[in-house]
Amino acid sequence: MERAEIAAHIPRLRRYARALAGDAHRADDLVQDTLERALTKFHLWRHGSDLRAWMFTIMHNVFVNQLKTRRELPLDDAVEDGLQSGPQSDPLELRDLDTALRCLPVEQREVLLLVGLEQLSYAEASRTLNVPVGTVMSRLSRGRERLRALMSGTAAVTSLKAVK
Amino acid sequence: MSNLTETDLHAYVDGQLDDSRRVQVEAHLAHDTAATESVRVWREQNEALRALYNPVLNEPVPQRLFAARLPRRRWPYYALAAGALGLSFGLGWISQSYRTDRFVEAAALPRRAAVAYAVYAPEVRHPVEVGADQQDHLVKWLSKRLGHELKAPLLTQQGFDLVGGRLLPGGKGPVAQFMYQDARGQRITLYVSLRDAEPRDTAFRFSQEDKIAVFYWIDGNLGYALSGEMDRASLLAVATVVYRQLNP
Numbered sequence: 001m002e003r004a005e006i007a008a009h010i011p012r013l014r015r016y017a018r019a020l021a022g023d024a025h026r027a028d029d030l031v032q033d034t035l036e037r038a039l040t041k042f043h044l045w046r047h048g049s050d051l052r053a054w055m056f057t058i059m060h061n062v063f064v065n066q067l068k069t070r071r072e073l074p075l076d077d078a079v080e081d082g083l084q085s086g087p088q089s090d091p092l093e094l095r096d097l098d099t100a101l102r103c104l105p106v107e108q109r110e111v112l113l114l115v116g117l118e119q120l121s122y123a124e125a126s127r128t129l130n131v132p133v134g135t136v137m138s139r140l141s142r143g144r145e146r147l148r149a150l151m152s153g154t155a156a157v158t159s160l161k162a163v164k
Numbered sequence: 165m166s167n168l169t170e171t172d173l174h175a176y177v178d179g180q181l182d183d184s185r186r187v188q189v190e191a192h193l194a195h196d197t198a199a200t201e202s203v204r205v206w207r208e209q210n211e212a213l214r215a216l217y218n219p220v221l222n223e224p225v226p227q228r229l230f231a232a233r234l235p236r237r238r239w240p241y242y243a244l245a246a247g248a249l250g251l252s253f254g255l256g257w258i259s260q261s262y263r264t265d266r267f268v269e270a271a272a273l274p275r276r277a278a279v280a281y282a283v284y285a286p287e288v289r290h291p292v293e294v295g296a297d298q299q300d301h302l303v304k305w306l307s308k309r310l311g312h313e314l315k316a317p318l319l320t321q322q323g324f325d326l327v328g329g330r331l332l333p334g335g336k337g338p339v340a341q342f343m344y345q346d347a348r349g350q351r352i353t354l355y356v357s358l359r360d361a362e363p364r365d366t367a368f369r370f371s372q373e374d375k376i377a378v379f380y381w382i383d384g385n386l387g388y389a390l391s392g393e394m395d396r397a398s399l400l401a402v403a404t405v406v407y408r409q410l411n412p
Contacts, residue, residue: 004278004279004282004325004374004375004376005282005372007230007279007282007283008282008283008286009226010225010230010283011220011221011222011284011287011290012221012231013281014221014223014225014229015217015218015220015221016219018217018220019213019216019217028226028228028229031229032228034227035229057277062294082274089389097212097213097216112209113213115178116178116209116213116214117210117213117217119178121180121181122175122178136173137171139392140174141170141174144174144205147209148205148206148209151209
């Protein structure tokens, strides 16, 4: 039954992956890698616990590993906050939300999406990302404020890619 | 309210406060315009995220995702893509694939139907693309896409009401899925695919795909599969009614 159980979560995994990765093809690659990993590790899943949260955790790990491999991991929170005082840009339209999300550090984007889009509780988000609830809250706070600044044009839309 | 924190405001926006705390926050917001503005903006952000990405839930799922299997070893992406083109998609998702074309056709139908059932039957908010309130439009649309006149059987006497339907990618083209639900929330789906082989008829066949029971048959140019998480006898009773209605 494990395949059918896992398959039942594909549409929601695709929604989260699309928001996380942006590009549709890359998002489905992420889903495929997550499904393969989930099938390999299915025996580690504790029956009765939330399968969806477990799969989000796997997707988080796969995604972060991919970013590390591609050296696209955005600068960390501390450095990123220093960059906020760039030249002002025009306010973004709602349709530019996707672009604005790309400008958030990954850890803020993940929390914003798990809570705002996937409607996980803070405790579930904390378990999914394996960080304390306090960290979830500070990332949520920074992410929402940064998104607000981006959408209102008070922060520059900068593509934050680590240059190594 | 002296002990209000920003965390309370976030939790208020995300519906994660208990009733008493929520009332306290609402009382505070009445005279804190900055906090009220933050709450408004964050709510809009949540709504905008859902508006932007919820449509992904209704997109057909690419077959390659159903074909995901235990990786034997890591292949580079280009090799995966090239290999996937040569494979017959979807086979092997629920059980081992068969060898001959005849078996592939016969076995693929219940397996695909069971996968489609497993994916969409548990959906709470988006089980169908077009609801039963637009039944005429639904049937016309699916008939047009399959290039064959379809019917949505009436199963109210069996306790099942039509929820609606959706279009899915099949092995060789579009496939229709009608979903029904009984008073207890139990769902069954009728999966209808167009065959490109010689028209023929078969008797009912039964397949147990893990927990999902499937009765399937071929009727001329169409293959039908009725799937549900129920016992064989109950599903057969419904399948018989479906068959009779489609062949009056």
